[in-house]
Amino acid sequence: MIDVNRKGEVWVFAEQHGGKIEDTPLELMSKARRLADTLGVKLAAAVLGDRIKPLAKKLVRHGADKVYLAEHPLLGQYQTNSYAKVMYDLIHKHEPQIVLYGATIAGRDLAPRIASATKAGLTADCTDLQIGDHTTAKDKKVHKNLLFQIRPAFGGNIVATIINLDRWPQMATVREGVMPMPDADTSRKGKIIEEMVELTREYLPLDIIDEHKRPKKVDLKAARIIVAGGAGVGSRDNFQLVWDLANCLGGAPAATRAAVDLGFIDHDHQVGQTGTTVRPSLYVAVGISGAIQHQAGMAQSQKIVAVNNDPDAPIFQVAHYKILGDLNDVVPLMIKTIKEKGIQE
Amino acid sequence: MAYKCVVLIKQVPDTKRVTGDVMNDDGTVKRSALPAIFNPEDLNALETALEIKDRFGGHITVITMGLPGAAAILRESLYRGADDAILVTDRRCAASDTLATSYILSCAVKKLDYDIVLCGRQAIDGDTAQVGPQLAEKLGITQITYVEQLIELSSKTITAQRNIGNGWQQVKAELPVLLTVVGDANEPRVAAARKMMKYKKASTPIEVSEQIKAENPKADEAEIAELLELRAKALEEKGLLIKQWDLDSLEADLAWCGMSGSPTKVHRIQSVVLAAKESKDIHPTPDGIADMIHELIEEKTIA
Numbered sequence: 001m002i003d004v005n006r007k008g009e010v011w012v013f014a015e016q017h018g019g020k021i022e023d024t025p026l027e028l029m030s031k032a033r034r035l036a037d038t039l040g041v042k043l044a045a046a047v048l049g050d051r052i053k054p055l056a057k058k059l060v061r062h063g064a065d066k067v068y069l070a071e072h073p074l075l076g077q078y079q080t081n082s083y084a085k086v087m088y089d090l091i092h093k094h095e096p097q098i099v100l101y102g103a104t105i106a107g108r109d110l111a112p113r114i115a116s117a118t119k120a121g122l123t124a125d126c127t128d129l130q131i132g133d134h135t136t137a138k139d140k141k142v143h144k145n146l147l148f149q150i151r152p153a154f155g156g157n158i159v160a161t162i163i164n165l166d167r168w169p170q171m172a173t174v175r176e177g178v179m180p181m182p183d184a185d186t187s188r189k190g191k192i193i194e195e196m197v198e199l200t201r202e203y204l205p206l207d208i209i210d211e212h213k214r215p216k217k218v219d220l221k222a223a224r225i226i227v228a229g230g231a232g233v234g235s236r237d238n239f240q241l242v243w244d245l246a247n248c249l250g251g252a253p254a255a256t257r258a259a260v261d262l263g264f265i266d267h268d269h270q271v272g273q274t275g276t277t278v279r280p281s282l283y284v285a286v287g288i289s290g291a292i293q294h295q296a297g298m299a300q301s302q303k304i305v306a307v308n309n310d311p312d313a314p315i316f317q318v319a320h321y322k323i324l325g326d327l328n329d330v331v332p333l334m335i336k337t338i339k340e341k342g343i344q345e
Numbered sequence: 346m347a348y349k350c351v352v353l354i355k356q357v358p359d360t361k362r363v364t365g366d367v368m369n370d371d372g373t374v375k376r377s378a379l380p381a382i383f384n385p386e387d388l389n390a391l392e393t394a395l396e397i398k399d400r401f402g403g404h405i406t407v408i409t410m411g412l413p414g415a416a417a418i419l420r421e422s423l424y425r426g427a428d429d430a431i432l433v434t435d436r437r438c439a440a441s442d443t444l445a446t447s448y449i450l451s452c453a454v455k456k457l458d459y460d461i462v463l464c465g466r467q468a469i470d471g472d473t474a475q476v477g478p479q480l481a482e483k484l485g486i487t488q489i490t491y492v493e494q495l496i497e498l499s500s501k502t503i504t505a506q507r508n509i510g511n512g513w514q515q516v517k518a519e520l521p522v523l524l525t526v527v528g529d530a531n532e533p534r535v536a537a538a539r540k541m542m543k544y545k546k547a548s549t550p551i552e553v554s555e556q557i558k559a560e561n562p563k564a565d566e567a568e569i570a571e572l573l574e575l576r577a578k579a580l581e582e583k584g585l586l587i588k589q590w591d592l593d594s595l596e597a598d599l600a601w602c603g604m605s606g607s608p609t610k611v612h613r614i615q616s617v618v619l620a621a622k623e624s625k626d627i628h629p630t631p632d633g634i635a636d637m638i639h640e641l642i643e644e645k646t647i648a
């Protein structure tokens with residue numbers, strides 16, 4: 001653990017695999033940039049790997065003032081222990097006040113190992129981060145400019161704001177897709193600091209035998225329009241309605257967990273707490289009740305259209321356009337109307 | 346070769362059943378209003394240990410840290426085939442965050458001899474998935490997270506398949522290791538009737554003394570203590586005593602436990618209120634739909 005260090009920088013762990021930076025840490029850069037500006041400190045990215053110099057420039061363009069570049073042949077492939085050791089050393093050398101990680105598979109494997117070794121706090125799976133003050137109940141002491149780490153817990157039923165008063169750095173993992181990706185700004189300048197890395201094979205306890213990554217069947221995060229179907233659609237065959245509406249809107253088809261579990265569509269299309277978090281311009285929810293875990297993944301959409309035959313469906317509470325009716329009538333009508341408009345224009 | 350497994354299990358409120366009346370007005374959750382269950386992925390961790398024992402032989406110890414009532418999931422583990430059960434309970438454990446929880450659990454695991462430590466990936470109440478990796482760090486052993494399949498165990502090495510989101514990865518490591526197991530890994534077995542008969546009476550010392558007090562309302566402290574010792578001994582001889590450890594017996598450093606050992610603090614908790622937005626009712630008629638589509642095109646939501 002490090003002491004409270006108000007001059008410390010804000011850091012983002014820039015997870016990369018095979019020379020490509022993951023989306024989640026890049027998304028994090030815009031939020032981290034704002035935190036650093038509020039605190040009046042520098043934003044730095046820490047990137048670990050083997051022969052990854054080109055990534056440093058990319059991180060600068062996405063908002064970093066500084067990039068700590070840790071290169072070593074033994075960092076070529078991610079392993080918990082080697083990455084944890086290098087991050088631990090960097091944190092103790094530079095004493096950042098905030099360290100953020102994407103809540104990816106690797107981020108959630110790595111960050112707790114670092115937190116345990118550092119004996120610092122770690123908040124899991126945040127959906128928002130802010131700077132704020134906290135008054136301790138006992139002594140009424142005001143702790144200024146703390147990192148408010150905002151996260152759902154209890155199966156998504158509550159939102160907790162977590163703080164770390166004095167056992168710094170303040171560390172959090174942040175869920176994918178909850179922050180918009182900043183645009184690259186090629187005019188930005190930043191400082192690239194090459195770090196000396198000391199590593200031995202002893203930090204590589206795993207023998208990685210085989211790995212298989214399949215491309216996602218759909219990129220929901222990139223879709224401007226999403227048409228999502230729920231259990232109410234009724235069958236895999238009838239789910240064609242969702243595909244058709246998505247097609248004529250130039251959007252992507254998505255689903256609730258219930259629809260995925262019923263086999264209507266592949267899990268890659270699932271939106272929500274255990275699926276993808278999306279924020280499209282338009283989200284059309286068809287036969288979806290609007291459970292909290294589903295809303296966690298779509299409530300940030302700019303415009304929401306809901307089609308449901310139950311007036312009390314919770315989805316109507318977040319919808320901008322509420323269509324109370326049978327989806328089997330409404331969706332074909334929507335498709336027809338859009339096609340006609342298309343012909344007119 | 347036989348393997349010694351330690352499985353960490355947590356009793357959790359069944360958060361799938363949260364409804365409006367379970368929430369307090371201040372946004373906190375009435376835990377007592379929800380049934381307490383065996384954390385689902387901890388059943389998968391236990392099942393993995395049981396499969397290891399079925400194939401190679403060995404010994405399984407289950408540990409939970411929690412309120413005295415958590416003994417229920419220890420018994421459920423015995424019904425399924427665990428050999429030993431330990432309840433870590435102490436008021437001073439209250440308000441532990443994941444760092445303090447993993448420290449306390451590490452003190453307990455260190456008292457045992459083990460080859461493989463198993464955790465669930467994540468608990469459905471705290472939802473952090475941090476305790477497994479933190480416990481591995483405190484024990485100084487290799488962690489393999491998100492395990493979806495155990496591929497091979499041979500003398501001193503383990504090969505396992507991890508779920509890496511959009512695919513899988515197979516890794517090999519030397520024992521001892523800590524695994525965190527995902528829900529897709531297996532189908533947890535149900536309790537065996539024969540074992541239920543055998544372990545129905547398995548109890549912790551707290552439960553035994555409660556029972557003694559109920560049966561002898563007039564007994565004083567000394568008498569209760571005496572009876573407790575007798576009964577606990579009898580249970581132990583039959584293998585029915587659930588061990589109960591407190592922070593003193595763990596020789597835990599109190600500075601790292603409970604509230605004082607927890608760097609993260611809750612600033613505020615809110616229940617999720619569904620935001621009421623400006624909204625329009627659209628008639629499910631050709632005109633109603635046409636108006637809506639027109640509006641969406643006008644404001645360039647639809648290109």
Ligand SMILES: Cc1cc2nc3c(=O)[nH]c(=O)nc-3n(C[C@H](O)[C@H](O)[C@H](O)COP(=O)(O)OP(=O)(O)OC[C@H]3O[C@@H](n4cnc5c(N)ncnc54)[C@H](O)[C@@H]3O)c2cc1C
Pocket residue numbers: 155229230231232233255256257258259270271272273274275276286287288289290291292293294297307308309310313325326327328360361
């Ligand atoms: C830990 C956890 C994580 C979860 N993660 C996710 C997640 O990531 N994503 C997710 O979506 N869910 C998730 N869930 C599940 C979630 O709680 C709900 O069960 C799920 O979202 C419900 O899906 P649904 O709305 O399709 O089905 P239902 O709740 O069954 O709703 C169907 C709706 O269709 C309507 N309907 C039926 N027929 C018609 C018709 N003919 N015309 C119009 N409307 C009709 C009904 O009125 C109803 O409102 C999670 C749950 C848990 C506990």
Ligand SMILES: Cc1cc2nc3c(=O)[nH]c(=O)nc-3n(C[C@H](O)[C@H](O)[C@H](O)COP(=O)(O)OP(=O)(O)OC[C@H]3O[C@@H](n4cnc5c(N)ncnc54)[C@H](O)[C@@H]3O)c2cc1C
Pocket residue numbers: 122123124151153154158160162353354355384386387390408409410411441442443444446450463464465466467468469470471472473474475476477609
């Ligand atoms: C609303 C809320 C938010 C919280 N947020 C955070 C946070 O961001 N960071 C933080 O550090 N703490 C947080 N906590 C505290 C945290 O929930 C507790 O420390 C809890 O004891 C362990 O975390 P978990 O439930 O997330 O377990 P997880 O880390 O999800 O559990 C993983 C596995 O560890 C094992 N395990 C966990 N707890 C026990 C136990 N008591 N006994 C035996 N095995 C166990 C099980 O095998 C389990 O499957 C939060 C608590 C609440 C109520």
